[in-house]
Amino acid sequence: MKTPSKKPATKKPAAKAPAKAARGFPTLALERVLIQSCGGLVCGVDEAGRGPWAGPVAAGAVILNPDDLPEGIDDSKVLTAERRETLEAEIKARAVAWGVGFASVEEIAELNILHATGLAMCRAIEAMSVQPVGALVDGNYRFKLPCDVQTVVGGDGLSLSIAAASILAKTARDRLMVAMDEEYPGYGFASHKGYNAPVHQQALKDLGPCPAHRRGWAPIRALLED
Template sequence: MIITGPDLSLETLLAARLGGPVCGVDEAGRGPWAGPVSAGAVILDPAHVPPGLNDSKALSEKRRDALAPQIRSRALAWGVGFASVEEIETLNILGATGLAMRRAVEALSLSPAGALVDGNYSFDLPCEVETAVKGDSRSLSIAAASILAKTARDAVMAELDLEYPGYGFARHKGYASPAHIAALEDLGPCPAHRPSWAPIRALMAARSG
């Protein structure tokens, strides 16, 4: 069996149909108990694609950190957007993810004719949207967007680690982990936590009751 990585075939087909550039879009941080959700949008230059692009989850942190500046320097355009904890609480995580994606696309210096979005949900973006299930392992543009979204969010979580010491945000990035759970039991939630998440809500109720 031949295993192939992401390529530009989805982008090429959509760009030909729409008659304009296509960006890849992906998010990071939908599942954690703390911190914002982020999104990346990237229009790659086919002649200057950084080697080794892949789904951010398939890469080490060191490799993602090395690829992110290459993506920013070689892409025709790139953008990153966030939705805050407060916006997640107001809009729910799906709505906040769409907001972060819209902000990422709007941050592009080149307006795209279309967006390839990872997954199967068609978010409301300022261009035509085509979804791609497992797109981060099929599309180089989505893979690049996933790397920018992930590294940008990781940097925010490192800042939150300094602002709210003791939770270990720089290590677990707000996801569930034994260390995170132990810190929550010891310190209780902080403003970086998502109050509507079931574990956080239950802990807040227990501490107030």
């Protein structure tokens, strides 16, 4: 009697890792919900420049027209500089209202960066030709603004209005930093926009801080104390 031969063991194919979900694009879904609860116009609000070593913090506020949306609005961080500038012009031309506000280096030193950011946001809303009754604000901090506030973590990737505001804040601040580069040459503000970068670090070692630097920031304060 023949012993039946064993079939060679077969390896189970390795389980494939689930494909990473494609990043969705921002929509007006959050705006519609807030409009229903507020009963009026809603803007998106976002900031640019909370972390740099130099320059002001900027904020943008936008009420989009749902019937006349520029194509391609997205989180400013995922767009090229050229695309941001193109969208900036379209947003300003087609939005119901928009505004940009700044808080200076001196105001950051006096108030701290969080409250200075809130001040820039208030100024952005106050600069709008039409005032909103509600605001979607990127992040989890509930700033005191001149309207109802709904915070949205990761809002610049979820809300079209916040994404549009992020574009206006970023382009406005970038232009200001390019102008600041001419006022304070040698630091490279036009390239790194005041953020931490090797060329910025070297310039600080060579030249020391200038009036555009945030003197309360630890790296700048350390240089001033040397």
